[in-house]
Amino acid sequence: MAYNLAPLQNLIDQFERMQGIGNKTAQRMAFYVLSLSEEEANNFAKAITDAHTKIKQCKICCDLAEDELCPVCKDKSRDRSVICVVEDPRDVVAIERTHEYNGMYHVLHGAISPMDNIGPDQIRIKELIARLGDGVCEEIIMATNPTVEGEATAMYISRLLKPMGITVSRLAYGVPVGADLEYADEVTLTRAIKGRSLI
Amino acid sequence: MAYNLAPLQNLIDQFERMQGIGNKTAQRMAFYVLSLSEEEANNFAKAITDAHTKIKQCKICCDLAEDELCPVCKDKSRDRSVICVVEDPRDVVAIERTHEYNGMYHVLHGAISPMDNIGPDQIRIKELIARLGDGVCEEIIMATNPTVEGEATAMYISRLLKPMGITVSRLAYGVPVGADLEYADEVTLTRAIKGRSLI
DSSP: OOSSOHHHHHHHHHHHTSTTOOHHHHHHHHHHHHHSOHHHHHHHHHHHHHHHHHOEEOTTTOOEESSSSOHHHHOTTSEEEEEEEESSHHHHHHHHTTTOOOEEEEEOSSOOBGGGTBOTTTTTHHHHHHHGGGSOOOEEEEOOOSSHHHHHHHHHHHHHHGGGTOEEEEOOOOOOTTOOGGGSOHHHHHHHHHTOOOO | OOSSOHHHHHHHHHHHTSTTOOHHHHHHHHHHHHHSOHHHHHHHHHHHHHHHHHOEEOTTTOOEESSSSOHHHHOTTSEEEEEEEESSHHHHHHHHTTTOOOEEEEEOSSOOBGGGTBOGGGTTHHHHHHHGGGSOOOEEEEOOOSSHHHHHHHHHHHHHHGGGTOEEEEOOOOOOTTOOGGGSOHHHHHHHHHTOOOO
16 A cells, blocks of 8 residues: 555655655645645646746846746846856856956856856857857856866867957956854865965 | 746746745745746646545545545455554555555544644544544554644543443653664653663
8 A cells, every 4th residue: 555645645746756856745735735725736736837837048148938038138237248157047146246247248048068068058148159259258157067068168169269369257266254264175276376366 | 026937936936835834945945846847836726626526535534535434444354453643644545655554544633632632532533532433443543643632632632432332542662773872862762761672
């Protein structure tokens, strides 16, 4: 005999498929759903289908968008001479949260990773090159993750762009603000020393 | 400007409402939904509404059921002279997993907790008393949680049942099998010593 009823088990399985969600958490989530009112459960289900059908990719920067263009690409007040290249839509959210950047974005949706069979054609590099044809952009800030894959992607793109006469920069490496120096790893510390600035 | 698109933010909010799910996890879950194919997303949404509409409460034991009766109450081979009283449908699953218990269940859907405004009338005690009218049941095993609320509920129910001439027992307390004695708390150890048995 199965311990759980089929519809309940199905729901648990759905939650368990998510990364980082184990069986116990999935079970707890499924019971949470059962505890909802009918209207709340319907809203929850609708939120899932809605997010899926309403959210597309921006035609210009490949970020998530409800319309043809994302809010940043629509915004006429933003500086079109700088494009910040990130791996993931969540990185755009993180940078926007600083309120310090007023340029454009380009979302690659991944990084080059031969181990996972992800080459330059599997991420949105073609779309980035196509955007640069109009000559408006003067600088590309590579804000891919500070991992082997992110580095490789940044290098690959910078080599593609150099012949086009576009400045390519990279986010600064160093010790995170508020962190304890004692716990910084050697590579980060080495980078922080190399990249030191005058005060 | 909101950092996230409305449908995405709505989905994140839905996930975040679950107990134990923080903002980062909710965000990760929402992005997981976006990464699904349309069919998968629809199946996910359907699993939520299905679980909600198809699962009701068993008319006898108040456990979750797809039909009028739950699988245990339907099963003619189970021993109707013993009823195990638990707080939550998940506890039934846990006990069933032992393959050692062949009696019936009764799910209270909570425990008496004056702090949370849950009195005897808010949990399924009336339903339990109603079941006992036929005189088939001879023993009630109180398997509520070993917490203050679980204890209070067990005590309350045992006092109600004593005049009816029904034996009321309680799950044994002691050190969990496989655990390290060193880490057992004092109350558990005291109970384990008191409840010691001859070998």
